[in-house]
Each structure stands twice: as C-alpha cells, then as structure tokens.
Amino acid sequence: MKIAVLPGDGIGTEIVAEAVKVLHALKLPLEMQEAPVGGAAYELHGHPLPPATLELAMASDAVLFGAVGDWKYDKLDRPLRPEQAILGLRKHMGLFANFRPAICYEQLVGASSLKPELIAGLDILIIRELTGDIYFGQPRGRRTATDGHFPGAEEAFDTMRYSKPEIERIAHVAFQAAQKRNKKVTSVDKANVLETFQFWKDVVTEVHAQYPDVELQHMYVDNAAMQLVKAPKAFDVVVTGNMFGDILSDEASMLTGSIGMLPSASLNAKGQGLYEPSHGSAPDIAGKGIANPLATILSAAMMLRFSLGQPAAADRIEAAVQKVLAQGLRTPDIYSEGTTKVGTAAMGDAVVKALAS
Ligand code: IPM
Ligand code: MG
Numbered sequence: 001m002k003i004a005v006l007p008g009d010g011i012g013t014e015i016v017a018e019a020v021k022v023l024h025a026l027k028l029p030l031e032m033q034e035a036p037v038g039g040a041a042y043e044l045h046g047h048p049l050p051p052a053t054l055e056l057a058m059a060s061d062a063v064l065f066g067a068v069g070d071w072k073y074d075k076l077d078r079p080l081r082p083e084q085a086i087l088g089l090r091k092h093m094g095l096f097a098n099f100r101p102a103i104c105y106e107q108l109v110g111a112s113s114l115k116p117e118l119i120a121g122l123d124i125l126i127i128r129e130l131t132g133d134i135y136f137g138q139p140r141g142r143r144t145a146t147d148g149h150f151p152g153a154e155e156a157f158d159t160m161r162y163s164k165p166e167i168e169r170i171a172h173v174a175f176q177a178a179q180k181r182n183k184k185v186t187s188v189d190k191a192n193v194l195e196t197f198q199f200w201k202d203v204v205t206e207v208h209a210q211y212p213d214v215e216l217q218h219m220y221v222d223n224a225a226m227q228l229v230k231a232p233k234a235f236d237v238v239v240t241g242n243m244f245g246d247i248l249s250d251e252a253s254m255l256t257g258s259i260g261m262l263p264s265a266s267l268n269a270k271g272q273g274l275y276e277p278s279h280g281s282a283p284d285i286a287g288k289g290i291a292n293p294l295a296t297i298l299s300a301a302m303m304l305r306f307s308l309g310q311p312a313a314a315d316r317i318e319a320a321v322q323k324v325l326a327q328g329l330r331t332p333d334i335y336s337e338g339t340t341k342v343g344t345a346a347m348g349d350a351v352v353k354a355l356a357s
Contacts, residue, residue, distance in 0.1 A: 001031065005033065005035070008040060009066075012067040019296040023064075033056060035052060037049060037085045038281075065089075096169065096267075096268065097169075100262070105322075108334055119233070124238065132241070160243075167203040171203065171239065178236060186217045186218075187201065189201045191218070224240075260331065260333040261298070263299035265306050297348070328340050331343070
C-alpha cells in the first residue's frame with residue numbers, strides 16, 4: 001500500500017507528522033514517501049506542484065495531504081501560487097468526488113456557536129464536485145470590454161460549465177452514499193439564475209430515477225446556506241458543484257464548532273484518493289505546536305477505509321480519537337473549561353496510546 005505524504009505549508013507539516021505517527025503505530029505494510037508541495041515546493045523547486053511530486057502522487061494508492069498556502073505568496077502569478085498544487089492534483093488525478101462530512105462529536109457540542117439542541121448528533125455529508133465548474137472552466141482571464149456599461153474598460157471573466165457526464169457521475173456518488181445513510185439527497189443549485197445549474201438540476205433529477213429508495217430534494221444555494229444554520233439536522237447528503245461546495249462545506253464544518261476535527265476525501269474513478277483535513281494551512285498558528293491534528297488523523301482513517309481496503313484499521317483510529325476526547329484532551333481550538341489543554345504532538349501521542357489499549 002503506497003502512500004504519498006505531502007505535508008505542504010503552515011501547520012500542514014505539524015499535523016501530517018502526527019497522522020504519520022498514528023499510521024506507523026498500526027503496524028500495517030504501508031509504504032510512505034514524502035514530497036514537497038505548495039509554497040514549500042515553490043521555495044525548493046520554483047513550482048508548487050513539481051513534476052516529481054505529481055508523479056509520486058499518481059503512482060500511489062493514496063495521497064495524505066496537509067495544507068497549502070501562505071499570505072506571503074499572494075503576489076505571485078496565479079500558476080505559481082501554493083493553491084495551484086491542490087487544484088493540479090485534483091485535476092491530474094481526476095479526483096472528482098469530494099466527501100466532506102460534518103459530524104458533531106458529543107463531547108464538543110459546546111464548541112459550536114449554535115445552540116446545542118440544533119447540532120447535537122449532527123451527521124451530514126457534503127459531496128462536492130471537485131474537477132469542474134467555474135474553478136476549471138475555460139476561457140478565463142482579462143480583456144478589454146466590448147459591451148456592457150463600460151466598453152473599452154479592462155474586465156475579468158471566468159467560465160462556469162458542467163458537462164452531462166460530469167454531473168451524472170457525481171450524482172451517482174451522492175445517491176449511493178445516501179443509500180448507506182439516511183437515504184436523502186439535497187442537490188444544491190442556482191437554477192433560478194444560472195443555466196449551468198438548471199442543467200445540473202435536470203441531470204440530477206434524471207439520475208435520481210435509478211434510485212427510487214432515495215429521497216431527492218432540490219435547494220437553491222442561498223437557501224441552503226440559510227437552512228444549514230437554521231436546521232442543519234434536516235440534511236443527510238448534500239451534493240453540489242465545485243464552488244457552492246467550497247462555500248457550503250466551510251459553513252457546515254463550522255456548525256460543529258471546530259474545523260480542526262473534520263477530515264475529507266477526494267476520490268477518482270479508480271478508487272485512488274487524496275485525503276486532507278477540511279481546514280487550511282493556518283499560517284497564524286504555524287510553528288507553535290498548537291494545531292489540532294485530529295482532522296488529519298481522521299483523514300488517514302478515511303484513507304484506510306476508502307483507498308486501502310483496511311476498514312478495521314480505520315475503525316480503530318476513529319475509536320482512538322473518541323477515546324482521547326473522552327479523556328478530556330483538547331487542543332486550544334476545541335478547549336473549554338474543565339478539559340485538559342494539549343499541543344499537537346501530545347494529541348498525536350495520546351491517539352497512538354489509545355490505539356494500543
Ligand atoms: C478547499 C480550499 C481550496 C478550494 C483552495 C485552497 C484552492 O478552499 O479545499 O476548500 O477552493 O477548493
Ligand atoms: Mg475551501
């Protein structure tokens with residue numbers, strides 16, 4: 001089982017080190033190889049996704065990814081910015097299906113900014129299409145305006161687009177995921193304004209005919225943003241495009257109080273996957289040893305389950321995480337009175353210890 005380990009920038013290196021520690025503790029035949037990515041790779045090789053890193057990722061069964069980005073790269077040309085590394089990996093590996101669960105851990109109900117009764121027991125799954133939409137649509141760029149209110153002015157544009165097969169395959173993923181859960185899919189669109197998302201809605205409806213056991217609901221994205229804070233538990237599986245999914249998954253993750261707890265998986269048609277925490281590189285707390293490694297450790301569990309065929313090992317990691325939470329161990333992002341504040345490495349050590357017992 002070959003794993004490409006790409007820690008990246010900011011807290012990425014600290015949290016990935018803890019996940020690697022946990023993976024080693026499982027004593028499975030895992031072959032882990034590390035490579036630079038993001039700003040770290042730019043510093044070393046002048047590119048955020050060097051060919052050797054991409055080749056390593058493509059040749060692996062799974063990628064364990066930390067985070068990329070730092071404000072200091074904001075002035076670079078777009079193709080050289082750290083974010084291009086993750087976008088490039090998604091595109092080149094064809095990682096079209098992004099799973100972002102938002103689960104409220106019982107012990108952390110108090111960490112949410114919402115009332116406990118709204119989020120206790122929350123377990124929703126956002127499925128974000130990851131290789132299409134306005135993120136990748138061509139053409140894009142800048143040009144001189146030929147029409148509109150300011151002819152002759154400079155203007156910028158991006159292209160929102162989806163093909164039918166792109167929508168069909170993500171719809172299948174969503175309906176199949178719902179079959180294993182509470183059998184309800186909410187497809188989020190903006191069909192009232194955008195042609196791309198009227199098409200999305202039509203295609204999802206068509207695919208739904210093959211899943212009569214799953215309930216399908218359509219919702220406009222603005223309403224979905226509102227319903228997520230009003231009654232989040234009314235959702236089961238949410239499926240949407242790349243950009244709406246980016247926004248709604250951040251919102252959903254924060255319902256649970258800590259984005260530091262949430263893993264994610266991005267899969268291609270071959271079952272290869274990239275696993276990363278839902279949070280970013282957090283340059284403001286990088287190097288301080290206080291970042292929460294649990295999202296990355298839980299991402300490693302998803303990796304074992306989805307790409308490496310090791311569901312029992314995945315269960316063991318998840319149980320160990322439950323156990324350290326029950327022991328009252330908390331990194332600062334999830335700390336509350338009466339619990340024990342620990343740093344990144346101590347949290348990783350505690351998970352290793354809980355695995356052993
Ligand atoms: C995410 C991030 C990325 C995205 C950035 C870093 C390119 O926000 O994974 O949600 O927009 O997809
Ligand atoms: Mg995002």
